Amino acid sequence: MTKRFVAVAGNVGVGKSTLTGLLAERMAWEPFYEAVDDNPYLTDFYQDMRAWSFHSQIFFLSRRLRHHSELLSRPHSVIQDRSVYEDAEIFARNLYDQGSMDIRDYRSYRELYEILCALVPPPDLVIYLRATVDTLQRRIHNRGRDYERNIDPAYLERLNLLYDSWIDGFGLCPVLTIETDNLDFVQHPLHLHRILDAVTQKLAGKEVIVL
Numbered sequence: 001m002t003k004r005f006v007a008v009a010g011n012v013g014v015g016k017s018t019l020t021g022l023l024a025e026r027m028a029w030e031p032f033y034e035a036v037d038d039n040p041y042l043t044d045f046y047q048d049m050r051a052w053s054f055h056s057q058i059f060f061l062s063r064r065l066r067h068h069s070e071l072l073s074r075p076h077s078v079i080q081d082r083s084v085y086e087d088a089e090i091f092a093r094n095l096y097d098q099g100s101m102d103i104r105d106y107r108s109y110r111e112l113y114e115i116l117c118a119l120v121p122p123p124d125l126v127i128y129l130r131a132t133v134d135t136l137q138r139r140i141h142n143r144g145r146d147y148e149r150n151i152d153p154a155y156l157e158r159l160n161l162l163y164d165s166w167i168d169g170f171g172l173c174p175v176l177t178i179e180t181d182n183l184d185f186v187q188h189p190l191h192l193h194r195i196l197d198a199v200t201q202k203l204a205g206k207e208v209i210v211l
Contacts, residue, residue, distance in 0.1 A: 003076060004029070004203060005121075007083035009167075010129035011159050012151065013140035015180060019129065019195070020081040022185060026196055029077040032067050039063075053095045054105035060087045061113060068120055083126060088113040089166040094158055122172035125202055130164075131180045133157050176202045 006029070008016045017033060024031035039045075041056040064084040071078040092109055095101040101109075131139075133156045140151060167175055176198055185192040198208045 003074075004125070005071065005078055005080075005123045006125045006127060006199070006203075007080045007123040008127045008129065009083050009086055009163070010180075011131065011136055011156060011163055013136040013143070013156075014129040014131045015139065015185070016129060017081050018186060019127070020079050022192060023196070023199065024079050026192075027077065027079075027199075029079045030071070030074060032071050032078060032080045034082045049095065049100040050102070053092075053101040054109060057087060057092045057095065057101070057109055058112075060091070061109070061116075065116055065120065072121060080123070083123065084117070084120070085166070085170070085172075086163075090159055090162045093162055094155075097158075124173060125199070126167075126170070126173060126175045127199065128163070128167050128175055128177045129180050130160075130177060133160065135181045174202055176208060 006023070008020050008023075010016050020031050020033065023029065039056060039059050041052050041059055045052040045056040061084070064082075064087055067080065068084050071080060088110065092101065092106065092113075096103070096106040133153050136156050137151075137153060141149070167177065178195060178198070183191045183195075185195055202208050
């Protein structure tokens with residue numbers, strides 16, 4: 001079988017990790033999950049974002065690129081929970097836009113990111129999960145993570161806008177956009193089957209209407 005590299009992208013609470021696990025199980029792919037808790041700068045970052053945003057984002061970028069290198073070395077197909085591109089295009093950009101990263105640090109970060117992205121092969125497919133802020137808030141509440149309970153809806157909306165802008169200009173590989181507001185691929189096997197079918201078709205080079 002052809003080795004595949006698929007990345008699942010989307011906002012906080014949209015269902016990336018869940019879908020990554022389900023697709024990995026059904027397609028016999030190895031999953032690579034996002035690692036957040038081991039960032040040594042997070043405590044300082046939340047106390048003073050402007051002072052520590054650059055350090056924190058550099059850590060996330062280096063860790064994501066390490067994962068990228070590891071998954072490319074695997075002899076079998078892999079699926080990644082959140083891509084390397086999202087750290088820069090969404091989260092670092094948002095920090096800069098809201099004034100939590102100064103222009104000097106942001107330019108240095110972007111230069112490093114762009115050089116590294118030119119050197120690493122892109123995925124075969126990006127699965128972009130979309131949802132409205134209301135849906136994201138409901139899912140965040142249902143999964144019950146304490147550190148996510150007070151996420152500002154305006155923050156989620158800003159990220160949604162950045163995600164849409166990024167996807168609109170992304171051309172490194174095919175993108176499968178899935179509207180998830182009316183999909184429940186955990187409780188409804190038919191919904192998951194629709195996604196599996198769309199992923200298979202997209203990887204085969206076929207045109208797929210947005211789900």
